[in-house]
């Protein structure tokens with residue numbers, strides 16, 4: 001969840017580290033820090049709070065550094081204070097470490113280290129790594145023919161061998177100026193190899209401004225880096241050849257293109273993204289095609305059951321996928337919350353396909369579900385946005401979402417990219433399994449034409465009215481969201497968007513389930529957002545909405561243009577242009593994203609970096 005960056009090279013190291021931290025801050029933003037080797041002296045500067053505070057402090061220093069490490073934190077062990085911010089150092093202050101992940105034998109290690117005389121200054125698990133390296137360094141017999149870089153490498157390996165849990169680390173040692181060591185086990189770490197400069201990061205977005213030539217570390221690999229050297233070794237000490245690849249991925253734009261927040265920019269990017277996805281996947285009205293998919297058609301034909309596992313917004317997309325796959329393919333499909341799937345003992349047989357959906361491709365629970373499936377010899381298909389991510393590398397085949405980098409913690413364009421890919425994948429599989437013929441597919445595909453334009457219309461025409469609605473309801477204490485059928489996930493997603501950025505409690509329900517308990521919450525102060533396009537379950541949804549109105553609930557309705565049923569009933573009506581029923585979720589979610597955004601902005605909250613959250617949740 002935190003961001004790591006390290007750099008060695010001729011540029012201004014502090015400036016490079018700060019720029020990278022700004023790119024990484026969406027991964028965690030409660031504190032941050034850097035360590036540099038100023039000549040052969042280790043200097044650490046860190047701060048609680050946002051990066052500009054650190055930047056301000058750093059103006060007091062002038063470092064002559066050729067190498068440095070940096071970190072932006074999302075607290076797991078210990079409060080987000082300056083002392084708990086990374087980098088952490090050993091007793092002598094000669095080793096500095098930044099770390100992502102969780103050390104599970106933290107208690108045992110800290111007790112052992114304390115007994116041996118180490119003074120631990122923070123409440124973090126990371127600090128232990130610095131002390132373990134310090135111990136290993138002092139145990140290494142330093143003879144003249146063992147260069148310091150080997151001593152350092154051996155010490156890091158020795159320290160890591162005592163740790164159980166997950167980690168990606170980068171570290172510096174005064175004894176080996178200009179050199180950095182990185183290692184990973186369960187958390188991503190990417191090595192960038194430029195011309196006479198190298199870098200290391202938890203995130204591709206921070207590497208790409210330096211170089212597009214990368215090596216993605218595997219678990220249990222270490223890397224020793226300096227301006228002139230890049231050596232990969234296994235945890236057992238065996239030297240490995242780097243597997244370089246050149247990444248062709250759009251860089252995260254540093255500016256918000258005139259929008260006040262990244263989230264709003266990303267909401268407005270959705271029509272263009274969908275247009276691009278359709279043109280790449282369908283090329284006109286062709287049968288959808290996934291060039292990158294390495295699962296063979298012969299394999300995809302044989303499955304008799306599908307389990308989708310994912311978290312948060314990606315799980316909501318998974319429910320949409322379930323509805324489509326069952327409807328069109330008649331394949332039993334479950335959509336599971338990854339953190340439940342991984343710990344219960346699901347029946348996983350080899351005629352099951354597991355689909356793991358994740359924007360980041362680094363969500364710990366989703367990865368654990370994937371690994372569980374693979375350990376039972378079940379094939380896994382990933383739906384993922386980030387190239388090179390762990391999910392894309394560990395799945396048997398991956399479909400990339402093509403949403404482009406998403407910065408706002410609240411997922412928006414990745415969600416609609418997930419929906420459209422699940423829709424297209426259903427058609428692809430339908431054709432492969434001879435359930436849908438070409439004419440049926442072409443007729444369904446024709447309903448996609450105009451989708452991007454309809455999304456534009458919804459966004460542009462609704463913004464002012466959604467703002468009015470946000471003003472009226474910004475002080476509500478809770479919101480309810482109701483829908484049926486293919487829009488049930490829209491209700492869940494609308495509620496999640498609101499609560500994660502505005503901190504207003506919100507729950508989404510299947511409208512038919514509402515009267516089995518939650519209806520008791522309805523009173524004259526309770527806004528109820530009803531998603532009711534004129535679809536096959538409209539009449540049923542309408543009755544549920546009448547029940548809410550009868551109990552004094554304040555209605556906000558999303559329905560289809562031309563439907564006047566709510567004109568007298570609802571305080572606000574947001575309409576979508578008519579579209580094929582199974583595509584309505586790509587339109588109905590848009591006003592709900594805007595509503596969440598505008599309420600959070602009116603409350604003066606940091607929309608892109610909501611409290612307690614991080615963009616990718618790499619701890620369970």
Ligand code: M6R
Nearest residue numbers: 312313314358359360363410411
């Ligand atoms: O990267 P992933 O799609 O695996 O992330 C899953 C969730 O953490 C994520 O969707 C989260 O719920 C978002 N903040 C929702 O906006």
